[in-house]
Amino acid sequence: MPANPQVPEPTVLRLSVYLRVLSRLEAEETDRASSATIGVRAGVRPEQVRKDLSYFGEFGRPGLGYSVPELRRHLARILRADRELRVVLLGVGRLGSALLGYPGFAERGFQVVGAFDSDPEKVGVRIGPHVVMDVQHLRFVVAELGAEIGILALPAEAAQQGADLMVEAGLRAILNLAATSVSVPPGVAARHLDMTRELEVLAYYLPG
Amino acid sequence: MPANPQVPEPTVLRLSVYLRVLSRLEAEETDRASSATIGVRAGVRPEQVRKDLSYFGEFGRPGLGYSVPELRRHLARILRADRELRVVLLGVGRLGSALLGYPGFAERGFQVVGAFDSDPEKVGVRIGPHVVMDVQHLRFVVAELGAEIGILALPAEAAQQGADLMVEAGLRAILNLAATSVSVPPGVAARHLDMTRELEVLAYYLPG
Numbered sequence: 001m002p003a004n005p006q007v008p009e010p011t012v013l014r015l016s017v018y019l020r021v022l023s024r025l026e027a028e029e030t031d032r033a034s035s036a037t038i039g040v041r042a043g044v045r046p047e048q049v050r051k052d053l054s055y056f057g058e059f060g061r062p063g064l065g066y067s068v069p070e071l072r073r074h075l076a077r078i079l080r081a082d083r084e085l086r087v088v089l090l091g092v093g094r095l096g097s098a099l100l101g102y103p104g105f106a107e108r109g110f111q112v113v114g115a116f117d118s119d120p121e122k123v124g125v126r127i128g129p130h131v132v133m134d135v136q137h138l139r140f141v142v143a144e145l146g147a148e149i150g151i152l153a154l155p156a157e158a159a160q161q162g163a164d165l166m167v168e169a170g171l172r173a174i175l176n177l178a179a180t181s182v183s184v185p186p187g188v189a190a191r192h193l194d195m196t197r198e199l200e201v202l203a204y205y206l207p208g
Numbered sequence: 209m210p211a212n213p214q215v216p217e218p219t220v221l222r223l224s225v226y227l228r229v230l231s232r233l234e235a236e237e238t239d240r241a242s243s244a245t246i247g248v249r250a251g252v253r254p255e256q257v258r259k260d261l262s263y264f265g266e267f268g269r270p271g272l273g274y275s276v277p278e279l280r281r282h283l284a285r286i287l288r289a290d291r292e293l294r295v296v297l298l299g300v301g302r303l304g305s306a307l308l309g310y311p312g313f314a315e316r317g318f319q320v321v322g323a324f325d326s327d328p329e330k331v332g333v334r335i336g337p338h339v340v341m342d343v344q345h346l347r348f349v350v351a352e353l354g355a356e357i358g359i360l361a362l363p364a365e366a367a368q369q370g371a372d373l374m375v376e377a378g379l380r381a382i383l384n385l386a387a388t389s390v391s392v393p394p395g396v397a398a399r400h401l402d403m404t405r406e407l408e409v410l411a412y413y414l415p416g
Contacts, residue, residue, distance in 0.1 A: 094303075098302030099303075099403065108408070173411070199359075204223075206381050
């Protein structure tokens, strides 16, 4: 099923929460669940659960709720969580190195298959199971590694150049963790995880 | 102006983008700007700009657009970006250490005023201008430091305990970077920045 661009991003974010809720319900051997049950665990109103799921077809049956294993499989397919996705990391400074040891990726099916840097002092260094490669080689090895997603953890001043190299190398999705946004051509998905923006949102919600 | 809980979070996120657009416009000595001008730079439709701003009152004038310096000041006040906010960091592993060197915080008015850890091997260690303090002392020094926001960068298994200590210490906003979500009592704002969820959203938008 190709991504439906009509689906709002907040819905996609919630789908990933529902998927985890359903995985837990399945582990608890719960066969059926209502939108209310899913909603309580996901911290979302039942109507929102139903609306989010309705983008992708008719899953539930009135009065019977959803089949937990069936809905979990559907959501996994929609989010491509039904297969391993391979990720390369560009930038092995402190943030990048931290991500190489991040346990959440492999647990949810993302495999980091290569780490790259432009700093000659870092190229060749071993970090856990990875030997850091020269970013100039990125485009020669992405296909070989089977990587589809790139994580960009370079300093702000190098971020756009790094993104360009990722796009040239054939990566079609970039998670940008640099302290600046980057431009990518149409057909490439990019998300900017801006730590400062997160603090700004929290600041808005500070009491008094 | 207290935070209006009716304002959707995506609006708050976009306000922080508008604020940066307006700061750039002001630096370029542009006096007035239409919702279209702001929208183009923010990557948002003009109607959305007008709707987002309408939550906070009447700023623009039909046909004349917005006064750039005035709107920038308003947004800075709404987002509390008109004063320095002090932040403490809990967890100085690789991710936490990376954040201590993150340039974006100070640039946008967030000052990291203390770093804490529970690992006796890390307490007392100097990282840049910080000497890592024992997390047990957090509640004795938060008021002294004038900190309002905490960044939680502990391993998943220690995250909830760390969040509890932050709440006890009087912090009223927590940015959780751990690989698991945490519970906080009402009156405390928390955001979970889940790296894996970001990859899941990207995976959804992967072509083919």
